[in-house]
Amino acid sequence: MAAMMLFAAGAMADESWRYSVVGENSSNPAEKSRIDFENSTSVTAGFNHELEKEAVVVEEGRGHNLADITVVTRQHLKKGRVWGGASFTTGSLRDIRFNSASDYSNVSPYVVADSVGGSRSVQQYSFLGGYSAEAGERLTWGAEMAYRAGIEYRNRDPRVKNIVSDFRLSAGFTASLSDKSYLGASAGLHLYNQDSDVEFYNPMNSIHEFVATGLGTTFARFYGSTSSSAYKGLGLVSNLQFVAGNGMRLAAGFDYDDMDFILRDYNDLTLANIDNYRVRGEIAYSIGNVGGITEFYDNAKIKPHLNVDWNRRIGRENIFGTATGNSYPVIGDRQYYWRDLFDVDLTVEMKIPIDSRRIVLVAPEVIYAFSDEHYRQPVRHFKADWLTFGTKLGFEQITLSLLKYGINAGVFYNAANDKESVFEGYDVEKMYHQAVLHNFEMLSSDRFGLSADMFIDVPISTITKTFDDQPGRVFRRVKNSLIFSASFEHYAYSHHGDINQVSVRAGLKF
Amino acid sequence: MKTKTIIALTISLLASQAFVSCVENDETAIVNCKVTIKNTFPEVIPADAKIIDGKATFYETNSGTTYARDLNSEEDLMLPVGLYNVEARATAEYVNPDELTVEKNIRASASAVVIQADTEISLEWFITMESSSFIFSEMYHTGSLNAAGTGGLYDHFFRIYNNTDEVLYADGLGIAESSFTNTKTTTYEILTEANDRNVNFTAQAIWVIPGNGTDVPVQPGESLLIVDQAIDWSAQVEGALDLSHADFEWWDDNPRDTDNPEVPNLEKWYSYSLTIWLTNNQCTKSYALVRFPEGMTSTDYLANYRGSFDYISAIGTYMTNDKSYLIPNEWIIDGVNLSNKEQWLYGALSPQIDISYASISDIERDPNRFGWKHVRRVASTAPDGRKTLLDTNDSATDFILKRAKE
Numbered sequence: 001m002a003a004m005m006l007f008a009a010g011a012m013a014d015e016s017w018r019y020s021v022v023g024e025n026s027s028n029p030a031e032k033s034r035i036d037f038e039n040s041t042s043v044t045a046g047f048n049h050e051l052e053k054e055a056v057v058v059e060e061g062r063g064h065n066l067a068d069i070t071v072v073t074r075q076h077l078k079k080g081r082v083w084g085g086a087s088f089t090t091g092s093l094r095d096i097r098f099n100s101a102s103d104y105s106n107v108s109p110y111v112v113a114d115s116v117g118g119s120r121s122v123q124q125y126s127f128l129g130g131y132s133a134e135a136g137e138r139l140t141w142g143a144e145m146a147y148r149a150g151i152e153y154r155n156r157d158p159r160v161k162n163i164v165s166d167f168r169l170s171a172g173f174t175a176s177l178s179d180k181s182y183l184g185a186s187a188g189l190h191l192y193n194q195d196s197d198v199e200f201y202n203p204m205n206s207i208h209e210f211v212a213t214g215l216g217t218t219f220a221r222f223y224g225s226t227s228s229s230a231y232k233g234l235g236l237v238s239n240l241q242f243v244a245g246n247g248m249r250l251a252a253g254f255d256y257d258d259m260d261f262i263l264r265d266y267n268d269l270t271l272a273n274i275d276n277y278r279v280r281g282e283i284a285y286s287i288g289n290v291g292g293i294t295e296f297y298d299n300a301k302i303k304p305h306l307n308v309d310w311n312r313r314i315g316r317e318n319i320f321g322t323a324t325g326n327s328y329p330v331i332g333d334r335q336y337y338w339r340d341l342f343d344v345d346l347t348v349e350m351k352i353p354i355d356s357r358r359i360v361l362v363a364p365e366v367i368y369a370f371s372d373e374h375y376r377q378p379v380r381h382f383k384a385d386w387l388t389f390g391t392k393l394g395f396e397q398i399t400l401s402l403l404k405y406g407i408n409a410g411v412f413y414n415a416a417n418d419k420e421s422v423f424e425g426y427d428v429e430k431m432y433h434q435a436v437l438h439n440f441e442m443l444s445s446d447r448f449g450l451s452a453d454m455f456i457d458v459p460i461s462t463i464t465k466t467f468d469d470q471p472g473r474v475f476r477r478v479k480n481s482l483i484f485s486a487s488f489e490h491y492a493y494s495h496h497g498d499i500n501q502v503s504v505r506a507g508l509k510f
Numbered sequence: 511m512k513t514k515t516i517i518a519l520t521i522s523l524l525a526s527q528a529f530v531s532c533v534e535n536d537e538t539a540i541v542n543c544k545v546t547i548k549n550t551f552p553e554v555i556p557a558d559a560k561i562i563d564g565k566a567t568f569y570e571t572n573s574g575t576t577y578a579r580d581l582n583s584e585e586d587l588m589l590p591v592g593l594y595n596v597e598a599r600a601t602a603e604y605v606n607p608d609e610l611t612v613e614k615n616i617r618a619s620a621s622a623v624v625i626q627a628d629t630e631i632s633l634e635w636f637i638t639m640e641s642s643s644f645i646f647s648e649m650y651h652t653g654s655l656n657a658a659g660t661g662g663l664y665d666h667f668f669r670i671y672n673n674t675d676e677v678l679y680a681d682g683l684g685i686a687e688s689s690f691t692n693t694k695t696t697t698y699e700i701l702t703e704a705n706d707r708n709v710n711f712t713a714q715a716i717w718v719i720p721g722n723g724t725d726v727p728v729q730p731g732e733s734l735l736i737v738d739q740a741i742d743w744s745a746q747v748e749g750a751l752d753l754s755h756a757d758f759e760w761w762d763d764n765p766r767d768t769d770n771p772e773v774p775n776l777e778k779w780y781s782y783s784l785t786i787w788l789t790n791n792q793c794t795k796s797y798a799l800v801r802f803p804e805g806m807t808s809t810d811y812l813a814n815y816r817g818s819f820d821y822i823s824a825i826g827t828y829m830t831n832d833k834s835y836l837i838p839n840e841w842i843i844d845g846v847n848l849s850n851k852e853q854w855l856y857g858a859l860s861p862q863i864d865i866s867y868a869s870i871s872d873i874e875r876d877p878n879r880f881g882w883k884h885v886r887r888v889a890s891t892a893p894d895g896r897k898t899l900l901d902t903n904d905s906a907t908d909f910i911l912k913r914a915k916e
Contacts, residue, residue, distance in 0.1 A: 220574025332591030
């Protein structure tokens with residue numbers, strides 16, 4: 001469903017390639033003890049190419065070329081279940097402008113910026129590990145840790161060098177209410193750090209770095225004189241789950257992140273603070289059972305699910321009095337920036353078995369989403385909403401030789417409205433102002449999307465099991481297999497450029 | 511809890527409200543503070559003069575936002591918390607001793623005003639002077655970037671422009687550089703009364719165009735190029751200026767200086783420098799164009815206008831500067847304060863001469879400042895093509911930055 005959720009987000013290309021941690025990041029690690037969990041390990045290599053003819057978000061760039069090597073495993077232990085992964089990603093991010101920082105979607109709107117920008121190289125390591133076990137007859141518990149470390153750099157002026165460290169820890173439990181129903185809760189911690197430096201080797205340099213404060217505004221006092229900045233964040237994550245015996249699942253989550261934006265050049269001055277609130281909700285219902293080939297499917301024949309996601313970001317800038325040396329006393333603050341993102345997504349996944357080895361997948365989806373972004377002084381206000389309709393059709397089969405393959409195709413249309421566009425102080429000669437308007441034009445453009453993906457698992461060896469008490473019954477399963485997947489996504493923006501994304505992945509599963 | 515403690519806490523609470531009673535707008539979440547203006551008029555204007563048509567602009571240095579306020583408004587003057595530079599213009603109306611109603615145009619400015627709570631701002635008004643004479647039309651103090659890219663060359667210059675519609679004579683005109691620096695980096699307290707900027711300009715270098723009063727005519731709309739060293743700097747570094755055709759150069763009799771015999775030298779009346787005088791390439795000084803009284807010689811001047819001053823340094827030490835001379839403000843026909851935006855504090859010139867400053871950069875010692883000159887804006891162009899340059903005694907308005915090598 002990644003392609004459809006892309007439209008729900010409204011603007012972004014699939015960032016999971018750039019910034020996600022590897023593996024199966026759980027909302028409640030204790031739930032791992034309550035789901036199908038088969039021992040497996042995979043080693044894969046992947047490549048993802050994305051090209052945006054026009055940047056959807058100028059500060060995010062115009063695409064990327066990224067390659068990775070990833071190991072993911074899940075194993076039963078004597079008393080519990082363990083899972084984990086490690087990944088190394090390397091490549092380049094294309095034509096990023098008005099943003100010298102990494103993880104723009106996390107740290108915006110406060111970034112050191114310049115009008116020149118350029119492409120960057122990126123290297124990233126990510127690790128994940130989790131453990132879950134039963135505690136008595138009714139309780140399960142689990143804990144999970146994820147860590148991502150990355151470096152982004154550019155070897156020409158302006159020479160960006162960003163180092164990111166992103167750590168997440170969560171723990172939770174579930175408690176049985178009856179044979180098939182349970183209640184779960186989890187809580188977690190998020191620690192985020194980024195150091196971002198910009199250097200110039202050219203002594204004739206005329207590129208000015210400035211502090212962007214959102215929607216084309218800048219922090220005037222330190223204009224042109226900032227080259228070293230940092231972000232320090234602390235976040236809390238909480239989730240609740242309720243799974244009923246009749247197939248219903250209810251889940252809710254609340255995240256809060258508090259992040260300081262610091263100027264190193266000014267005695268580690270905290271220039272601004274970001275409060276990020278996120279509320280998530282999910283209602284899902286599983287009807288019927290496909291049976292037979294559950295190894296790669298959920299069991300439900302029909303699974304409607306409704307996801308609601310609301311995110312509010314509030315930016316608070318400090319106000320400084322007269323400096324004494326390099327010390328700037330804080331005399332107040334102003335809350336000038338805020339942004340709301342909202343989406344509600346209804347999908348009905350239907351799995352229609354043709355026989356015991358073949359299945360057709362149909363997944364219609366409808367999404368409503370909006371983005372509402374403000375700056376108070378000068379007054380800037382951009383609001384847009386979208387209604388997205390789409391569906392996905394797929395076919396998957398497992399042969400008698402246990403070769404599995406699948407092919408899916410999707411089509412989506414996204415009707416957007418620009419509800420509000422206020423840009424006080426617009427200066428047509430300022431490229432940064434033009435970039436803000438460009439971002440909004442992309443955000444509020446109608447979009448049409450196509451996607452196609454396929455996978456194939458080729459068994460190398462299998463295990464055959466016979467049952468003494470049931471003569472004639474033979475159970476075979478794959479021991480080792482070669483796995484390969486590929487996908488293509490195309491998005492066409494009305495009156496603007498297209499985005500094309502291609503990815504391939506191949507490896508070994510055992 | 512004891513009664514006394516409760517009373518003390520209550521009083522503290524009320525007192526804190528009295529001192530910090532800014533108001534947060536529920537809709538915008540912007541905290542606004544009430545600002546009251548305390549007016550101080552120059553001596554000729556009585557304290558009970560009425561301000562009419564008063565306008566003030568408050569520039570908040572953090573956000574770069576300018577708030578325009580009407581000083582005659584019935585409503586309270588409210589401003590968000592911040593660090594402000596203030597500029598104000600008004601007309602003062604009063605009855606003079608002859609019982610006639612008089613109106614005078616007045617201006618005021620204040621720098622680095624912190625508004626954190628309800629605040630009283632003191633504005634010292636002065637009567638604006640209109641000038642019509644020689645003016646500085648261009649100044650180039652940063653110099654072109656040297657070959658190593660580490661600093662500026664000495665291809666500095668002043669361009670002096672006849673901003674009138676009649677022929678003016680430049681001989682006897684002096685160019686003076688302030689002793690005081692306009693930025694926070696040299697904050698100190700001046701103890702000597704004669705160095706009050708509202709009375710005298712305190713100069714550390716004075717150079718004068720030679721002549722007998724009618725030797726150097728300048729036609730309306732024409733200018734004189736006065737340079738440090740009248741040589742072709744572009745022969746040394748590509749992109750530097752060719753100043754070999756300057757009208758005058760200032761030459762120090764020192765091996766470090768170069769004298770172009772084809773370009774007349776200014777008369778050196780005084781320089782604090784024991785070697786060569788370089789204009790301040792950080793652009794944090796003030797410069798004055800001076801018309802000395804007729805018949806005044808350098809000997810007379812140096813004998814009578816010594817400007818040594820006592821001061822308390824930024825670290826509290828009692829100090830004396832004896833390398834300065836005084837120039838009465840009435841001799842100054844034009845003046846320009848220079849600074850960067852980050853460190854601007856206080857102009858060495860009287861606000862009557864320059865109420866603001868011409869900025870070279872946003873930050874102190876900006877490495878990008880090299881190669882940029884200050885150029886006065888054009889106010890109007892006559893049918894014959896003669897340009898009248900903008901001279902409002904407000905350098906922030908009057909000057910823009912341009913590349914020295916165009």
